[in-house]
Amino acid sequence: MSTSLRHTRRDFLRFSGGLSASILAVACVTPGADTGTDDTAGEPAVEKEQILVWDQFGEDSVGVNEIVVKFNEAHPEYHVTREAQTNMRDILKTSLDAGAGPDVMYYDTGPGFAGVLARAGLLLPLDDAYEQYAWNEHILPIARERASFDGVTYGIGNELEIVGTFYNERIFDEQGLAAPDTHDDFLAVCEALKAQDIIPMAWGNQNKWPAGHTFSVFSGNIAGKDNLAAAISGELAWNEPDFVESIQIPFVDMVDAGYYNTDINAVTYDDSNLLFYSGQAAMRLTGSWMIDGYTNPDNITDPVGFFFYPSIREKVIAPPAGLGSGYFIGRDAQSPEGAFAYLNFLFSDETIGDWLEGMAMIPPVRLNADDYSISDLLRFTIIEIQQNAESMGFNIDVLTPDNYNTMMFDGFQEVIGKVKTAQEQADDLEAAMQEAIERGTVMDITP
Amino acid sequence: MTTAAPVRWGQLSPRAKRKALAGWAFVVPALLIYAFFFIQPFFYSIYYSLTDWNGADPVKQFVGLGNYIKLAGDSLLWQALGHNLIWVIIGTVSPIAIGLLLGVLIWTGALGRVLFRTIYFLPVVLSEVVIAIIWNWIYHPLFGAVNQILRGIGLDHLARGWLGDPQTALLALLMTAIWSYYGFCFVIIMAGLQNVDISLVEAATIDGANGWQRFIHVIVPQLSHVLTMITAFTLIGGFNVFGIVFVMTQGGPGTATQVIATYTYRKAFQESQVGYGAALSMVMTLLSLVTSYIFIRLRERQEQ
Numbered sequence: 001m002s003t004s005l006r007h008t009r010r011d012f013l014r015f016s017g018g019l020s021a022s023i024l025a026v027a028c029v030t031p032g033a034d035t036g037t038d039d040t041a042g043e044p045a046v047e048k049e050q051i052l053v054w055d056q057f058g059e060d061s062v063g064v065n066e067i068v069v070k071f072n073e074a075h076p077e078y079h080v081t082r083e084a085q086t087n088m089r090d091i092l093k094t095s096l097d098a099g100a101g102p103d104v105m106y107y108d109t110g111p112g113f114a115g116v117l118a119r120a121g122l123l124l125p126l127d128d129a130y131e132q133y134a135w136n137e138h139i140l141p142i143a144r145e146r147a148s149f150d151g152v153t154y155g156i157g158n159e160l161e162i163v164g165t166f167y168n169e170r171i172f173d174e175q176g177l178a179a180p181d182t183h184d185d186f187l188a189v190c191e192a193l194k195a196q197d198i199i200p201m202a203w204g205n206q207n208k209w210p211a212g213h214t215f216s217v218f219s220g221n222i223a224g225k226d227n228l229a230a231a232i233s234g235e236l237a238w239n240e241p242d243f244v245e246s247i248q249i250p251f252v253d254m255v256d257a258g259y260y261n262t263d264i265n266a267v268t269y270d271d272s273n274l275l276f277y278s279g280q281a282a283m284r285l286t287g288s289w290m291i292d293g294y295t296n297p298d299n300i301t302d303p304v305g306f307f308f309y310p311s312i313r314e315k316v317i318a319p320p321a322g323l324g325s326g327y328f329i330g331r332d333a334q335s336p337e338g339a340f341a342y343l344n345f346l347f348s349d350e351t352i353g354d355w356l357e358g359m360a361m362i363p364p365v366r367l368n369a370d371d372y373s374i375s376d377l378l379r380f381t382i383i384e385i386q387q388n389a390e391s392m393g394f395n396i397d398v399l400t401p402d403n404y405n406t407m408m409f410d411g412f413q414e415v416i417g418k419v420k421t422a423q424e425q426a427d428d429l430e431a432a433m434q435e436a437i438e439r440g441t442v443m444d445i446t447p
Numbered sequence: 448m449t450t451a452a453p454v455r456w457g458q459l460s461p462r463a464k465r466k467a468l469a470g471w472a473f474v475v476p477a478l479l480i481y482a483f484f485f486i487q488p489f490f491y492s493i494y495y496s497l498t499d500w501n502g503a504d505p506v507k508q509f510v511g512l513g514n515y516i517k518l519a520g521d522s523l524l525w526q527a528l529g530h531n532l533i534w535v536i537i538g539t540v541s542p543i544a545i546g547l548l549l550g551v552l553i554w555t556g557a558l559g560r561v562l563f564r565t566i567y568f569l570p571v572v573l574s575e576v577v578i579a580i581i582w583n584w585i586y587h588p589l590f591g592a593v594n595q596i597l598r599g600i601g602l603d604h605l606a607r608g609w610l611g612d613p614q615t616a617l618l619a620l621l622m623t624a625i626w627s628y629y630g631f632c633f634v635i636i637m638a639g640l641q642n643v644d645i646s647l648v649e650a651a652t653i654d655g656a657n658g659w660q661r662f663i664h665v666i667v668p669q670l671s672h673v674l675t676m677i678t679a680f681t682l683i684g685g686f687n688v689f690g691i692v693f694v695m696t697q698g699g700p701g702t703a704t705q706v707i708a709t710y711t712y713r714k715a716f717q718e719s720q721v722g723y724g725a726a727l728s729m730v731m732t733l734l735s736l737v738t739s740y741i742f743i744r745l746r747e748r749q750e751q
Contacts, residue, residue: 090716093503116719120503206611208699263588265700266608271589403718414701417613 048079049335051342054092055106056325059084063358070354071345078338089113096122096330103333104342109146109157109326111443112402117328118149124329124336125152126343133344142389143364146398147326149443156343159324160362160385163213163287163395165309166294170302171198171282179305183221183249183312190259193282202281203260204272211251211412212397212405213320214285217309219246220318220393226446228318231433232399234442238429247422249312251415265413276300285309287395288381289324292360295375306377308384318393321385323364399443401436404429489732495725502721514726524727526702527710528734530617534624534706535685535738541625543677546632547670551662554640564637568630575627575690582623583695586610610696613703620704624691628684632677639673640666675746679739686735707731 057064061084068082085091088107095101096117107114117123130136130144130153139156147155172178175196180186190200205211219228223242230236231243254260261267261275273293275281277300284290294304308319327346329339345351347365355363356372362382369382385392397405411428414420420428436442459467496514498507518524549567553560570578585592588608597606609619643666651665667674689708692698698705698713705713707727715724 093719097503097505112719116501116503120501120505122503206696206699208697263608263611266586266588266611271587275589403720406713406717410699410701413611413699414613417611417700417703419613419701419703 049077049338051078051080051104051333051335051338052102053080053082053104053106053342054085054088054102055082056086056088057084057106057359061359063354063361066358067346067351067354070350071342074345074350075338075341078335078341080342093117093120093122096332099332101330101332103330103335104339105328105330106158106325107155107328108398109155109323110398110400110402111149111441112400112405114147114155114326114328115149115441115443118152118154122331123154124331124333124339125154126156126329126340127153129340129343133340135344135347138365139347140364140366143323143326146323147328155326155328156347157323157326157364158346158361159289160364161288161322161324161395162308162381162385162392163217163285163320165307166276166284166286166290167305167307168276168279168282168300168302169305171279172305175282179307180310182310182314186310187257187259190254190257194258199261199275199281200259201254201261201283201285202272202275203264203285204267204269204275205264205413205416206266206268208409208413209397210269210272210286211416212408213287213395214250215246215408215412216320216394216396217285218250218312219243219396220320221309221312221315222246222249224315225318225391225393228393228396229445229447232394232396232442233444233446234433234437235446238433239423239426243429244422244426247412247415247425251412251425252422255416264416273299287320288362288378291375291378291381295360295377304377306380316391318391319388320395321389321392322395322398324361324398394445399445400433401439401441401443403439403441404432404436407432492725492728495722496729498722498725499720500722501719502715503719507722510722514723517723518726518730523702523705523710524707524730527705527707530704530706531686531688531734533617534621534688535682537621538624538628538685538688539678539681541621542629542632543674543681545625545629546634546636546677547667547674549629549633550636550640551666554637554643564634567633570627571630571634573627576694578623578627579691579694582619582626582691583610586619611700613700616696616700616704620692620695623695624688627691628681632681635673635677636670639670643669671746671750675743679743682738682742683735686731686738707734 053068055064064082068080071080072078083102088105092101092105092107093116097120101122107117114123126147135156136144140160142160143157144153146157147153167179171193175192175198177189177192180189193200203210203214219231219242222245223231223240227236227240227242231238231240255264261272261281267275272281273284273290276284276294279300279302284294293299308317311317327343329336329343333339347363352363352365352367353372355361356367356374356378360374360378362378362385367382369379374382397408400408407428411420411425415422415425433442456464495507497509497511499510499513500507549563553563557563573581584590586609588594588606588611591609593609594606597603607615609615647665647669648661651661656664687708688706689712692704692706692709693712696704698709708731711724711727711731714720714727
């Protein structure tokens with residue numbers, strides 16, 4: 001007996017229809033992993049208001065996940081779902097515009113980022129929430145200023161950070177060196193290290209953005225805080241001599257002198273940290289967000305010290321300080337009240353320890369560093385920020401328009417690669433700023 | 448030769464009608480998906496290219512041909528276009544030449560034919576991002592294989608940050624692209640070689656043609672359709688290249704490896720100039736279409 005293997009089109013349709021119906025039936029009766037309802041036995045299920053949060057901390061960020069768990073436990077009427085996004089800049093605008101975006105987002109505060117969303121009406125104004133939750137009383141004014149556009153506040157800036165020089169204390173001790181007080185002293189330290197075949201400073205600029213921090217340090221120290229603020233606001237030309245010198249010294253003179261590792265443009269930011277961890281390099285010019293890494297014995301066993309880049313020609317220093325990103329609420333948030341409650345919780349007394357102790361991040365609130373179990377390096381940073389807030393400079397790329405930033409990052413690679421001079425880069429920076437002024441994307445940070 | 452006259456719907460028998468409807472039932476879903484995901488965005492892109500839009504504002508300010516006029520004076524576009532042309536030329540000729548050479552060598556009866564075919568094809572199954580990451584390590588200035596080998600054989604002076612040097616970055620990327628693509632050319636050419644008429648090769652041998660002459664005058668002409676197809680694919684790929692460049696250098700150092708696709712991404716997503724980015728993508732599309740059309744027409748004319 002033989003069985004025919006031929007099937008008619010009708011058989012195929014019958015099979016497909018049956019399969020679809022089965023899938024649908026299974027989907028309808030299978031319980032979801034998390035329905036966001038409170039279905040405690042014996043009590044009617046309470047529908048929780050859902051809050052979707054997008055941030056850039058990474059999927060496995062223990063500290064942020066801990067905060068979310070705490071919030072959900074403390075607020076049974078809400079349920080926060082956190083999603084870590086690595087390509088927020090690519091998808092956020094479209095998602096919000098389509099009404100499919102998050103309720104709360106952790107996004108760059110600059111005029112080219114949150115500023116674009118705010119001006120497009122995609123963010124919820126928070127001026128009333130600041131009053132309602134008395135945020136002005138414990139959140140630092142800078143956190144509000146940096147998240148305000150055209151006189152309206154849209155968010156809370158977070159991650160207070162400074163940029164300066166981390167150094168390997170063991171190497172300094174062995175070489176009989178001390179943290180320098182002047183730029184000339186700094187160059188002498190570099191010469192001494194170089195003479196011992198130690199890379200004075202590890203620098204990886206393949207990612208492009210690290211050069212922005214270097215420029216922020218030197219332009220703050222050479223042009224001064226007020227002039228830098230004026231330039232960022234489009235009121236002072238970027239090709240003034242002070243800014244040209246701020247490019248010439250770190251991107252040309254110090255490169256030529258061999259004070260960095262070779263192949264700066266081919267080494268990544270992470271790899272330059274490896275040079276520092278391994279003791280091949282003695283110093284790193286970077287931000288306080290690296291404190292967690294520099295105090296982790298799994299990375300580096302030598303003690304790490306910190307100093308602000310010293311004075312150049314006896315000028316008053318203005319080390320870069322600012323905020324990393326900020327929390328914002330979408331215009332179409334499903335539960336604005338829930339989103340306000342989440343933001344309030346993020347910077348409440350209950351969570352400050354999570355930020356500081358769990359993530360070595362400084363939240364934008366008034367706090368006493370001695371109340372927390374943190375590294376000396378982080379404590380030192382907090383005290384410096386608190387004591388010198390008025391004299392601190394700026395992280396340029398956080399405040400400047402996006403077209404300026406892309407030009408700045410590309411241009412500095414070209415200066416390092418000898419394709420462009422410091423003067424040409426300064427001229428290009430000014431041209432980019434003029435284009436941004438024309439487009440209306442410049443943020444005024446002058447007092 | 449005669450062609451069948453078109454038949455009206457009413458003239459069809461019920462059975463023929465059912466058959467025709469069944470055909471449409473299979474075609475329409477694919478057509479709808481194609482229209483939704485390709486044709487609709489394409490026309491939207493044309494519209495966006497005529498606006499000054501930042502990707503977020505509810506109002507898209509119509510600027511007519513303003514973006515296209517701006518393109519003409521954009522030195523970065525011309526630089527990116529130059530890089531694309533280099534990519535198209537080297538990135539098209541090299542993998543096809545390597546694939547053809549390897550294909551013919553193995554076709555002539557090399558031992559371990561299946562093994563070689565598998566090895567050569569392996570890079571094709573890797574995703575572009577994986578390839579980019581692997582080659583980032585190979586080129587790494589501190590511990591990369593290329594520099595280690597150079598130092599190992601006493602050529603220390605040649606060791607460098609291949610991706611950080613404006614003189615070498617584009618060529619280093621091209622090497623990666625060629626490595627990732629020649630396997631595809633090889634497999635397609637191998638398939639084409641199965642249809643080569645052996646009797647013609649044997650006849651040429653009897654007539655005294657040497658190996659090179661048999662290759663150029665007998666084998667290659669019989670592969671012309673295959674080579675045309677691969678070349679057209681590669682040309683289009685050369686104008687659209689994005690992944691490898693974006694992951695390995697982001698267009699850097701500076702703008703030394705910026706190509707039109709990465710420049711489009713930069714304008715549309717990093718600088719929030721979606722209108723201008725859309726105009727750039729139109730240029731890219733146009734270049735791919737025109738180049739491919741010209742190439743195919745030239746090939747057809749040559750065959751005639």
